[in-house]
Amino acid sequence: MVVDLSILPIGQGVSISPEIAKVIKIIDASGIPYTVTPMGTCLEGGWDPVMQLIKRCHEEVFKNSERVYTKITIDDRKGKTNRLRGKVASLEAKVGKKLP
Amino acid sequence: MVVDLSILPIGQGVSISPEIAKVIKIIDASGIPYTVTPMGTCLEGGWDPVMQLIKRCHEEVFKNSERVYTKITIDDRKGKTNRLRGKVASLEAKVGKKLP
Amino acid sequence: MVVDLSILPIGQGVSISPEIAKVIKIIDASGIPYTVTPMGTCLEGGWDPVMQLIKRCHEEVFKNSERVYTKITIDDRKGKTNRLRGKVASLEAKVGKKLP
Amino acid sequence: MVVDLSILPIGQGVSISPEIAKVIKIIDASGIPYTVTPMGTCLEGGWDPVMQLIKRCHEEVFKNSERVYTKITIDDRKGKTNRLRGKVASLEAKVGKKLP
Numbered sequence: 548m549v550v551d552l553s554i555l556p557i558g559q560g561v562s563i564s565p566e567i568a569k570v571i572k573i574i575d576a577s578g579i580p581y582t583v584t585p586m587g588t589c590l591e592g593g594w595d596p597v598m599q600l601i602k603r604c605h606e607e608v609f610k611n612s613e614r615v616y617t618k619i620t621i622d623d624r625k626g627k628t629n630r631l632r633g634k635v636a637s638l639e640a641k642v643g644k645k646l647p
Numbered sequence: 648m649v650v651d652l653s654i655l656p657i658g659q660g661v662s663i664s665p666e667i668a669k670v671i672k673i674i675d676a677s678g679i680p681y682t683v684t685p686m687g688t689c690l691e692g693g694w695d696p697v698m699q700l701i702k703r704c705h706e707e708v709f710k711n712s713e714r715v716y717t718k719i720t721i722d723d724r725k726g727k728t729n730r731l732r733g734k735v736a737s738l739e740a741k742v743g744k745k746l747p
Numbered sequence: 748m749v750v751d752l753s754i755l756p757i758g759q760g761v762s763i764s765p766e767i768a769k770v771i772k773i774i775d776a777s778g779i780p781y782t783v784t785p786m787g788t789c790l791e792g793g794w795d796p797v798m799q800l801i802k803r804c805h806e807e808v809f810k811n812s813e814r815v816y817t818k819i820t821i822d823d824r825k826g827k828t829n830r831l832r833g834k835v836a837s838l839e840a841k842v843g844k845k846l847p
Numbered sequence: 848m849v850v851d852l853s854i855l856p857i858g859q860g861v862s863i864s865p866e867i868a869k870v871i872k873i874i875d876a877s878g879i880p881y882t883v884t885p886m887g888t889c890l891e892g893g894w895d896p897v898m899q900l901i902k903r904c905h906e907e908v909f910k911n912s913e914r915v916y917t918k919i920t921i922d923d924r925k926g927k928t929n930r931l932r933g934k935v936a937s938l939e940a941k942v943g944k945k946l947p
Contacts (some may be wrong), residue, residue: 551886553920558761561813561924564934568941575942583946584884585891586851586920594702602694609723613761618818618920619719620853622885623709624861634864634885641868642875643925644882651786651822658861661913664834668841675842676802681802684784685753685791685834686820713861718820718918720753720786722763734785735766741768742775746783781935802894809923819919823909 548623549630553587554604556612566611570604575615587618588600591631648723649730650697653687654704656712666711670704682731685717691731748823750797753765753787754804756812766811770804782831787818791831848923849930850897853887854904856912865912870904882931887918891931 556566574581574588577600582589582646590597609615627633639646655664655670674681674688677700682689701719709715727733739746756766774781774788777800782789790797801819809815827833839846856866874881875890877900882889890897901919909915927933939946 549885551884555755555757555816557755557757557763558688558759563756563757564937564941568938571938571942571946575946581947582885583935583938584851584874584886585849585882585889585931586884586922588884591885594705594745598698598702602698605694605721605723609725614722614724616755616816617723618719619721620918621705621717621719622714622886623705623717624714631885638868638871638883638934642871643855646871646875647881649785651784655855655857655916656858657855657857657863661858663857664837664841668838669791671838671842671846675846681847682785683835683838684751684786685749685782685789685831686784686822689785689834691785703849716855731785735783737764738768738771738783741764742771742806746771746775794905798898798902802898805894805921805923809925814922814924817919817921817923819917819921821905821917821919822914823905823917825909826912 548591548594548597548621549634550590550601550622551584551620552580552590552601552604553618554608555618556608557614558614559612565636566608569607573604573607574600579632589631648691648694648697648721650690650701650722651684651687651720652690652701652704653718655710655716655718656708657714657716659712666708669707673704673707674700680731689731693695748791748794748797748821749834750790750801750822751784751787751820752790752801752804753818754808755816755818756808757814757816759812766808769807773804773807774800780831789831791829848891848894848897848921848932850890850901850922851884851887851920852890852901852904855916855918857914857916859912860926866908872900873907876902880931884895889931891910899930
């Protein structure tokens with residue numbers, strides 16, 4: 548499944564990128580394929596490994612913040628793999644150009 | 648933590664309430680406090696019991712559908728409990744009336 | 748269409764209910780049907796009136812906050828009205844009991 | 848503001864990329880800066896131009912589908928521009944490497 552993750556510490560200040568950088572380091576070290584977007588991080592894998600990773604990320608941010616919003620969107624489709632790149636490639640084929 | 652859950656089978660037809668009714672029955676039987684809203688279901692509990700319940704719900708819908716979108720929004724706040732009702736009650740106190 | 752709205756001021760502190768109470772007052776005064784949930788507010792109406800209302804709510808919170816996250820989920824379905832109550836009622840009929 | 852958009856036709860079948868390709872063509876022709884991700888499209892601009900564009904995209908998909916789910920997440924921050932690229936670049940500087 549492909550999962551879009553965003554984690555938002557509330558009440559810590561306006562700039563949250565130091566916290567998000569810690570999250571990216573945890574994801575990067577996990578070996579789970581990912582893509583960073585302007586609004587979150589997309590992950591690909593099975594339910595258990597992906598959700599265990601998200602739990603670790605959420606708890607890391609929750610250590611330093613009184614309140615944390617975490618948004619998880621899952622797109623699970625039978626018989627499909629390599630979708631992090633494949634979904635964008637399929638759109639590029641249909642639109643007929645490389646997309647930004 | 649309070650969690651807003653919505654599960655959306657794709658490609659099964661326009662009416663998804665039969666699938667959602669199965670999900671509600673699983674949630675209702677779980678003993679985890681919940682509130683049904685027009686756009687999803689709010690749950691309250693710790694990470695592991697809530698996420699295990701959501702996994703069961705997602706997998707139930709995925710049995711009958713080639714593709715499932717599941718959206719999970721978590722609001723985790725230190726030292727707060729009974730928030731399913733408490734969050735709305737706090738708003739009602741500030742707005743000064745019972746809210747629909 | 749039915750729309751689930753949540754507005755989150757970032758960097759203002761952990762308790763956001765004073766800001767959300769202002770939003771609810773704007774929605775309440777608008778005449779647009781709504782339901783308050785533990786995680787947001789559901790609205791029902793056409794694209795333009797609903798989106799103009801959401802813009803006013805977002806801008807009200809943005810006045811007092813350096814950064815605002817606003818999440819809008821739209822469920823638009825042909826030939827259906829009174830869905831704020833109807834979607835829950837349809838589930839209750841299928842589950843066979845009144846839902847919390 | 849930066850906006851993450853995803854549009855999901857329900858009941859049309861499992862593969863939705865032909866509909867999404869139409870949406871990308873509309874966005875591409877609009878002149879509004881965008882980035883395609885595995886789970887949606889990020890846009891950058893002011894409320895009115897971005898929301899008018901999203902309305903056109905939603906209506907295009909709604910023409911051919913009985914039911915459409917559209918998810919819009921807005922990150923609005925005072926005094927910041929060029930954030931589509933800037934948010935990822937800020938993370939890359941903090942993590943200390945180019946991110947996938």
